[in-house]
Amino acid sequence: MTAIVVVESPAKAKTINKFLGPGYEVVATYGHIRDLPSKSGSVDPDDGFRMEYEVTKDSAKHVAALAKAVRGAKSLLLATDPDREGEAISWHVLEALKGEKGLDGIPVKRVVFHEITKRAIQEAVENARDLDMDLVNAQQARRALDYLVGFNLSPLLWKKVRYGLSAGRVQSVALRLICEREEAIQGFKPQEYWSVTVEVAKEAEAAKGAGKRGGRKREEAPEGGGEGGVRPFLAHLAVAEGEKLDKFSIPDEAAASRFVAAIEGKPIFVVSREKKRVKRNPSPPFITSTLQQEASRKLGYSAKQTMALAQMLYEGQELPAADGGSEVAGLITYMRTDSVNLAQEAVEALRALVKERYGEEYLPDSPRRYKSSAKNAQEAHEAIRPTDVTNTPEKLRRHLKPDLFRLYELIWKRTVACQMASAQIDQVAAVLAVGEPSAEAPYRLRATGSSMVFPGFMEVYSEGRDEVSAQDRGEEDAAMLPPLTEGESLRQLGIDPRQHFTEPPPRYTEASLVKTLEHYGIGRPSTYAPTMSTLQERGYVRLDKRKFYPEDVGLVVNRFLVGHFEKYVDYHFTAHLEDDLDAVSRGEKAWQPLLKSFWTPFVRQIQEKDETTSKAELTTEATGEKCPECQGDLFIKLGRFGRFKACGNYPECRFTENLPRSGEVAAEPAEVVVSDQLCDKCGKPMLVKKGRFGPYLACSGYPECRNNQPLVKPVDTGVPCPECGKGTFLEKKSRRGKLFYSCSAYPGCKKALWNKPVVRPCPLCRAPFLTLKVTKSRGEELVCATEGCKHREGVGGT
Secondary structure: OOEEEEEOOHHHHHHHHHHHOOOEEEEEOOOOOEEOOOOOOOEEHHHOOEEOOEEOHHHHHHHHHHHHHHOOOOEEEEOOOOOHHHHHHHHHHHHHHHHOOOOOOOOEEEOOOOOOOHHHHHHHHHOOEOOOHHHHHHHHHHHHHHHHHHHHHHHHHHHHOOOOOOOOHHHHHHHHHHHHHHHHHHOOOOOEEEEEEEEEEEHHHHHHHOOOOOOOOOOOOOOOOOHHHOOOEEEEEEEEOOEEOOOOOOOOHHHHHHHHHHHOOOOEEEEEEEEEEEEEOOOOOEOHHHHHHHHHHHHOOOHHHHHHHHHHHHHOEEEEOOOOOEEEEOOEOOOOOOOOOOOHHHHHHHHHHHHHHHOHHHOOOOOOOOOOOOOOOOOOOOOEOEOOOOOOHHHHHHHOOHHHHHHHHHHHHHHHHOOOOOEEEEEEEEEEEEOOOOOOOOOEEEEEEEEEEEOHHHHOOOOOOOOOOHHHOOOOOOOOOOOOOOOOEEEEEEEEEEEEEOOOOOOOOHHHHHHHHHHHOOOOOOOHHHHHHHHHHOOOEEEEOOEEEEOHHHHHHHHHHHHHOHHHHOHHHHHHHHHHHHHHHOOOOOHHHHHHHHHHHHHHHHHHHHHHOOHHHHHEEEEEEEOOOOOOEEEEEEEOOEEEEEEOOOOOOOOEEEOOOOOOOOOOOOOOEEEEEEOOOOOOEEEEEEEOOEEEEEEOOOOOOOOEEEOOOOEEEEEEOOOOOOOEEEEEEOOOOOEEEEEOOOOOOOOEEOOEEEOOOOOOOOOOOEEEEEEOOOEEEEEOOOOOOOOEEEHHHO
């Protein structure tokens, strides 16, 4: 008799099977096997939120295979992922097998491991436990909430905005973040400000550069300039007319010019110099959110791609074995985690590697311990780390695909760095007085510099940064300053007054959006990537050059949700709901009362908004502008392709104007272009206009004459149409740019061909023409278009 071990994926099953050996059979569920069907009544609030699960169509065969494997087994070990979702999958497996009546008398246990290594698997089997129903109920409550929100709010969006839209607990809040950032960007008013920078050198270096520099603008110093490799340095005006300057103290060119005139050409004296040594500590090891952020910043990976690659590293990759063969092993620990803890044995292995590879000085006196910043982090879990730190990147490079290798290298470096010594940096700040050697001089400059004394963990890894607006950036690590002594005289080499403008906040990237969701406590490690994917799949946002832009439909949906369901897309409400679900997982709250407290006011609000809102109020906005063709009122409407301007006198007036998408610059109004063609219906000149599918000709007699024609006349093939006997085939282009051939008598005759007709009778059926077809395998050939006729011949009759 064997013990049956159940996991989610076949790749995971294959790896674990090798570790357990005879006496065990590992079987995969291929993901979730039961779910709530997308129909009314799957969750019944009137019956204690009873949930009607169904085995999904694709999973029926897997459930049957599980039931067959379990019959007569010694025991059943549920070894799904070590989180709420994994616990729920194990429970669903158990419930599905009960329905198959395949568990009679068979003991069932839950085994949990955070890495797929032989040691971890064997320890998990030895320490098997019962199912944790608190974790299961927390996941059930989350699924029920998602169903109740989606199944009740989405149909309201269909009625009030457009069919096929959706709303969700977490995705709607993420959409709100992106839309509000876009509104801040569009409403941003730049503020002008100036800075004054002086290029300064010690007297010896300045003398060398004399005659090479002139005028007000500073010039670039030659590479390595200055005696002993010391080059001139920059100092910023910090005090003017006795007042300390902040970023906006110099508002315009006039003020900048006044300050330049006051300091230009005057001697400069060092009045103070401060040097301090600072320590920079390493970042904690990766959790799900920080891995997604860094993989986005450093590798350009999407959150979805990062998680797919991490799953492959977790489930196992084939590596060379010591005996010359090969073995499959998981390379990293479980990738959905919010804990920064490291196992004691992992810390010891890391410290041993740091000492051996980098030296004693790179090892801190005691192991570093990190505390999770995420609320309700599951501290029993581990951070994402290599399962074996001796599997160095250089050792694995030729055994992993490039994308997998780059992610593994990132994880390895971050993990090793987290147990290394701090970096030590000398920071120097000097105050330079203009005109007199006094610390109270009315004009004073500030110069800063830094130099690395000891790289510590930075020898291995430095954390990436998110984009911020120019005015919010701190001082960057400056170049080294030359040795300076108080009272020393310096010389000006040039002054650079420079204009700046404040910038709007940057658009969200995947990295910064995940960081913000985590900051608010919205969502969990398993939800970040699916949330961003759903927003893009629904057409609510687009990712352009790694930045999120809301689409028109996303802006309309967000306006509806914020205007009518603000409580449910409120950042703090959503985060509080996450806290309640965490309390359920700890057994501190019951899940049905939690659902009831959410559902009762929510369904009441759904019913109220269904009665009191109209589609027109959500999808139509007044512009206050007049129609250029009939002087009617113009409105902004939401169409299939986004927002556009339309005349309120439709259908009498059909004027429309496309609007740019968010992040795009509106095109300048086009001048009216009169073509050299006359309307074939009324004789008036035809105008060249631009429509959704490109330029076209429209009669200048509109709206009395509504004649429209293509700008480029179709090419007449001269081949008569056999359908009507009146027209000939014209060469045209479809909306997607593909060539086709249709009868000139359209719309009276709708005969059309995809292949070009050629005047050559078919020798088989006597049709008046053949068509020219091009295929990859046979090249050009003539084919009969008559249904049922199979004649084909090479071009030229070969």
